[in-house]
Each structure stands twice: as C-alpha cells, then as structure tokens.
Amino acid sequence: MADVTITRWGERFSSPVVLASGPAGFGLELVGNIDLSRIGALTTKTVTPKARAGNPQPRLVDCPAGALNSIGLDNPGLVAFREQILPRLAELPTQLFVSLTASTAEAVGHLVAQLSELPALRTIELNLSCPNVSGGVIGADEDLVRAYARAARAAFEGVLLAKLPGDAGNLLVSVGAALDAGADGVTLINSLRGMRIDWQAGRPFLKSVFGGLSGPAILPIALARVYEVRRAFPQAVIVGTGGVVNLGSLVEMLMAGADLVGIGFGLMADPQVGCRLSVELARWLDERGMQSVNEIFGVAQGGGLGVHRSS
Amino acid sequence: MGRREKANRSATRSGSPFSWVEGRVVRRERSARYARVALEGEQLPTSVGAGQFILLRYGEDPCLPRAFSVMSVGEGGLELFVKSEGRVREKLSACPIGTPFEVRGPYGAPYATKISMDRSYVLVAGGSGVAPMLCFAQQHPNLAVIGVYGFRTADACDLHPNVPLVIEEVTGLSATDRLRSVWEPGLGILACGPDAMLRILAETYRDQPDVYVSLEARVGCGIGTCLGCRVATVDGPKRICAEGPLFAIEELPWLT
Numbered sequence: 001m002a003d004v005t006i007t008r009w010g011e012r013f014s015s016p017v018v019l020a021s022g023p024a025g026f027g028l029e030l031v032g033n034i035d036l037s038r039i040g041a042l043t044t045k046t047v048t049p050k051a052r053a054g055n056p057q058p059r060l061v062d063c064p065a066g067a068l069n070s071i072g073l074d075n076p077g078l079v080a081f082r083e084q085i086l087p088r089l090a091e092l093p094t095q096l097f098v099s100l101t102a103s104t105a106e107a108v109g110h111l112v113a114q115l116s117e118l119p120a121l122r123t124i125e126l127n128l129s130c131p132n133v134s135g136g137v138i139g140a141d142e143d144l145v146r147a148y149a150r151a152a153r154a155a156f157e158g159v160l161l162a163k164l165p166g167d168a169g170n171l172l173v174s175v176g177a178a179l180d181a182g183a184d185g186v187t188l189i190n191s192l193r194g195m196r197i198d199w200q201a202g203r204p205f206l207k208s209v210f211g212g213l214s215g216p217a218i219l220p221i222a223l224a225r226v227y228e229v230r231r232a233f234p235q236a237v238i239v240g241t242g243g244v245v246n247l248g249s250l251v252e253m254l255m256a257g258a259d260l261v262g263i264g265f266g267l268m269a270d271p272q273v274g275c276r277l278s279v280e281l282a283r284w285l286d287e288r289g290m291q292s293v294n295e296i297f298g299v300a301q302g303g304g305l306g307v308h309r310s311s
Numbered sequence: 312m313g314r315r316e317k318a319n320r321s322a323t324r325s326g327s328p329f330s331w332v333e334g335r336v337v338r339r340e341r342s343a344r345y346a347r348v349a350l351e352g353e354q355l356p357t358s359v360g361a362g363q364f365i366l367l368r369y370g371e372d373p374c375l376p377r378a379f380s381v382m383s384v385g386e387g388g389l390e391l392f393v394k395s396e397g398r399v400r401e402k403l404s405a406c407p408i409g410t411p412f413e414v415r416g417p418y419g420a421p422y423a424t425k426i427s428m429d430r431s432y433v434l435v436a437g438g439s440g441v442a443p444m445l446c447f448a449q450q451h452p453n454l455a456v457i458g459v460y461g462f463r464t465a466d467a468c469d470l471h472p473n474v475p476l477v478i479e480e481v482t483g484l485s486a487t488d489r490l491r492s493v494w495e496p497g498l499g500i501l502a503c504g505p506d507a508m509l510r511i512l513a514e515t516y517r518d519q520p521d522v523y524v525s526l527e528a529r530v531g532c533g534i535g536t537c538l539g540c541r542v543a544t545v546d547g548p549k550r551i552c553a554e555g556p557l558f559a560i561e562e563l564p565w566l567t
Contacts, residue, residue, distance in 0.1 A: 025536030033329040033534075045538075053548055060529040060539035062398075065373035067531070074538045074548065216373040245373070268532040268539075269368070269375055271329045 002285035003292040004278055006040070008237050008259055009159045009184055011122070013040035013095060015278035016254060016293060020187075020241050020262035021046055021099040021125060021163070022071065026085050027092060030271065039274040040260055041095035044081075046127040049102050049111050051077035061196050061205040066215020066243070066265060068194055070208045073101070073133055078111055082118070090120040097161065100152075101127040103135070105144065109151030116156040125239075126152055126183075128174075129165035129190035131212040139190075140169030146177040153182030161239060163187035166218070166225045172232050185237030187262060188225045192218055214265040219243025223256045230257025230298055245269065247280040257298040328534055331413040334367075334389065336406060342466035345439065346395055346404040351388040355414060359384040360421020361447035362525060362557055366533045367391075369402055369412045378530045378552075380503070381417065382442035383449060389414070392442040392470070418533045418552045422447055422501060422525070425557045430499040430521050434458045435512065437486050437504025441467075443525060444503060445474065457493055461486025461504070487511045499523070501557070513566040522560040526551050 004015045014037060021043040024030060036042065054074025061068050076085070089096055098121055102108040108126065115121050126148055128139035138144045139162070149162055162178035164171060166189025175186050191212025196205040222242025229238060240258025244250050245266035253261045266273045285293060288305070299305055334350035356365070359381045368376035377399040383390040395404035403412070422443070426432070434444040434455050441460045448455040461477045461484075462468075468476055477489045487508055494500065499521030502512050509524045516522045530552050531539030540551035544562040549555060560566070 023532055023537045025538070027536075029535050053543065054538065054541065057528050057540075057542055059541075060375075060531050062374050062529070067375050069531070069537075069539060071538050071541075074541060215375075246371075265375075268537050270331065271532065271534055272331075 002282045002290055004282045004285070006259065006293060011095060011159065013260065014038060015040045015274075015281070016258070016260050017250070017274045017278050018097065018239055018241075018260045018262045019043055019267055019274055020264035021097075021127065023264050023267040026081075026089065028085070028088060031092070034271055035275050037093040038278045039094050041097050041123070042092065043097040043125055043262070044089075044099050045075050046073050046099040046101050046130065047075050047078060047081045047111075048073055048100075049078050049107055051075065051080065055208040058205060058207055059211075061211070063194070063196060063213060063215070063217060066213055066217035067268070068196055068206065068211040068213050069191065070206045070211035072208065073130055078114060082115060086115075086118060086120050095123065096120065097123045097125045099125045099127050099163070101130065101138075105147035105151040108148050109155050112152045113155040116158070121158065123159040123161065124152060124156055125161040125163050125187055127163050127190075129163050129168070131165070131191055131193040131210065137165050137168040139164040139174050142169070142173050142177045145174045146181045149178045149181035149183045159184045161185045161187050163190055165190050166221050166242065167192045171225055171229065175229050175233060175236065179233065179236060185239065185259070186229065187239040187241055188229060189218070189222050189242050191264075192221065214242070216243045216245055216249070219249050219252070223252055226253060226258050227256040227300065230301060245273065247277060247284060250277050250281060251284065251296065254293065254296050255298065255300040257301055259297065328416060328418060331368075331415050333411050334414040335411050336403070336408055337388070339404070339408065340470055341395070341404060342469045344395055344464065345467050345470055346393055347382070347470050348391045348393060348403050349388055350391070350412065350414065352414065353387060355387060355389055356417050357384065357386065359389070359417045360423060361450045362422035362443045363417035363419045364530075364556070365389065365414050365416035366418070366530070367399060367403075367412050367414050369399065369410070372399070374398065375529075375531060376413075376415070376533070378418075378533070380439075380443040380446070382445055384446075392439055392445075394439050416533065418530070419556050420554065422523070422557050423451060425559075426501070426523055427499065427521050428454065430454075430497075431456045432499040432501050432521070433490065433494050434460075435486055435490055435500060435502040435504070435508075436460045437508040438462060440503035440505075440525070441471070444501065447501065456498065459486050459489045459493060461489070461508070487515070491515070501525070510566060513560055513563070517560055523557050524560060524563070524566065525556045526558060527556070
C-alpha cells in the first residue's frame, strides 16, 4: 500500500487529512468511535480566554452545495479547556492542533502563555479569520496578523499556524506577515462570510444574519487561495481547507500545493470521512503506481503528474 | 451517572451513530403534503427510543444530511412521517420503491429518559411533529392518556386513519386550541411541532409541572461535536442532538 504518511516540522502525520477546527469539537466524542490513528491531526474548536455561549439559534442553514454556520466560537474558555479537556486529549492517537483566538494580540499572547508549558500542546492554530464574531476579521489586517503571530510566537516554542481568511484583505500580504512574525505555516481558508434569507418570511435565516459558508461550494475558492499562496511561498507549510469532502477534492487540494488538508463540513456530513479518505488516498496512489503521497504535492503548479516539482 | 443518563447512553449506542448504513424505501403512503415512509436495511438501528431521530442522506448529496424523528421501529425497519417539501424530503416522498438512502443514528435522548415517569401526559403535535408522539404512545401506552395532533389540512387523515387528528381547515381549531379543552390539572404535556405552537404552549402552561417541548433545529453532525444545534437553557447551553431534543419548559425561559 502506498505511503500516505508525511513529515513536517519534524512531526509525523499518519495521513495528510486533518479534522478542521469546529466540527470535531474537542474530539472527545470521536475517541473510541472513529479510528483517529488514520487521521493526520485533529484540530480543536477555537478556545478563547473566557467561555463564550456562541450565537443564538438558528445557527445553521442549508445552502446549495454546502451550509452556512454562525456558531460564534461557542467554547468553554481557557480554564475549562486547560483543566478539564486538554488532559483527556493527551493520549490521542493522532496529532493535536489547538485552535485559539482572543480579541487583542496581547490577550492572545497571554492565552498562549497559559497553555504553552503543557506537554500535550505541540501545535497551535491561531484563528485569525472567524467570520462569526463582531469587530472585523483579524486576518484581513497585515499589522494585526503580525502582532498576533508575534505575541503567540513569543510565548510558545512549538508549531504555530495562522488560519487566514479566503475572502478578506490581501491574503498574500497576510501570509507574508504571519510567516515573518514567526508562524511555521498557514491554514487556508476559513469559511466564507455569507447570508441566506427566508424568502417566504422576508427574514435572514440565521439569527445573527451572517455566517460562514463551508462545503463543496467553496472548494474552488480554497483551491485558488492555496495555489496562489504555494506559488508565492514555495517553502511555506500550508493546511489547505475548504470544501474537501471526497477523494477527488482531497487530491485536488494536495495537487494545488497543500501539505495537509483540513476537512470541516465533510466531517459534519460523515464522521468517518477522515479515515475513509486516508484509505481511499492510499488505494488511489497504489492504482496509479505511486509509492507515496509526496509524489502529488503541488503537481498542479508544475505540469502535472510525473513532472518533478521545480522547488 | 444517573438513571436517565444511563438509559440515554444505552439507547444511543444501539444503532450506528458514527457510520452510515443503508436503508431502502420498502413501503410508502402519500397524501398531498405528507408521506409515511418505511425503510428497511439489515444494519438499521433496531433500538430507538421515542423522541430519538436519525440523519438521512442520498447519493452524493452536497448538503448536510437531514434529521427525521422515528415514528416506529421494528425488526430491520424504521418508519418516518415526512412533509413533502425540501430536497431530501421530496426525494423520500417521490422516489421509486427500493431506492437506497443512507441512515445514521439514532441521536438524542429518548423522551422517557427526560420526563417524570409517574405522571400521565397529553401528547401534542403539529404537522410532522406527530411522528415522535405516535412513537411515544406506542412505547409508553400507560403514560399517554390522549393525543392532540394538529394539521392545517385534512389530507393527513388518509395517512393516519386510526388516529383522531385536529384539522384546522375543518374545525377552525389548532392543536393548542384543542389542548385547552382536554388538558386538566395533574396531566403533563409532551409537545413537538412548529415554533409558534410551542410558544403558545409555553405561554399558557409555563407554570404547570411536567410540561416538555421537543425542539427542532438544523442539526449538523448529529454526534454532538459541531454545536450547530446548541441552545441556551437555565443550566447552560445544551445540544438538541445529545441532551435534547426534549426540554422541560422551565429550562427554556426564552421560549415565549
């Protein structure tokens, strides 16, 4: 069977498939029910300094080829996460990415500092792109991205990822700012800000009006963002996220230049999607006579399958 | 772990909450707006408590699966009662017999694990909310004294020939209107239906003991992780797909 393991930052991932922040919760419900050892990493819900109740119902509405959510960073806050949840995640048979955010760069530095000594915490994903909180998208502002990444970097020696928006600001500039400030990689993209209206009632479907669009509808946008960032930053580690729900879209994301591939909406639809796609990827590589997933990374940048990556 | 939590866990794990299994449409009766749909499949859950629901999808549907309360459960089969509108529901209502769907579940806590078991209840439903109530009446006949099942139009009568329904276009009465004439102090209430119905019910019976409403929301994952269905309660946020769907009226002060 072809090898789907990959190594980045000296860390081994059993598969390029990462469960994206949000739909996996904190992973506790998944333990014992899905084979997490087949999944490269699990990303937690975003943790904030204080508990957040999230947005009122309705929080979720169907869209053609996807869904719009306005969960609103519903989470138990730093203390409950550190004391009650993180200890239970120490023995996960997969890599753990902990998603964090705060309302200022200083607060994010403080948040990271209160977690950084814990051995279970080896990778932090800074959520700089939630479309469901007031006050604008951090990732759209180069200076804020730099400030947040610097603050986190100063407090943490492990792997630091910055999750950036696909629909706000100049993404290439924001990626550059995050990497300059010490981020080890970027997660691209978050869900895209949108809305739906109940046209029979004349009201927005979501109580908070706007939400984040995810699902197959956003795959082409995510692919374009990953592709252009890979081209501009050949050495950056990219977690490509957005609209991946099946083998074809997973392979597309890898070919666009993602090192790891996040799955969010796809997990909501099918809890087994991560395991299934890891197996299907290995089988597909086998069928094509390839030894390793490394043979398809970024091939769409350089002439297609069978042509060695110039970088 | 309390008695109710134990019962919930046992019932929830009787099916396949984390994996899709096949269920084929084997029987169906339709009216103008509704359909009774029987699904069969070797791996379908055989233990479903009244009030629990399944998620259902077909083919390479690019949308989230749809939640359906179970109306009855038997060896190798489930029966649903669906309104014939929306992508999945239209498909269920109109597809050829034998069409395979994918099913996972059951999810949520059975009503019986959330209510006081030493009281008799009036079961109140609006539209497709009748499904979990008929399931409850079947599983707990000793607790259900009367059913008040409201529909706007008479076509649903064809699908429930042996169940008295309250048809608004015929009687001018809604389910909550009829409830006023059958409820008496000492009886509890279990209700499932549109928001407007639940709000009227909350307004009228908030001060009575053992009044419960089954909440609906667009459920995302079903397994309790995405928090798409989480609602505020007096004891903090709770998930409709895990701690719900049934809540005591006093847990929901916002329902007015």
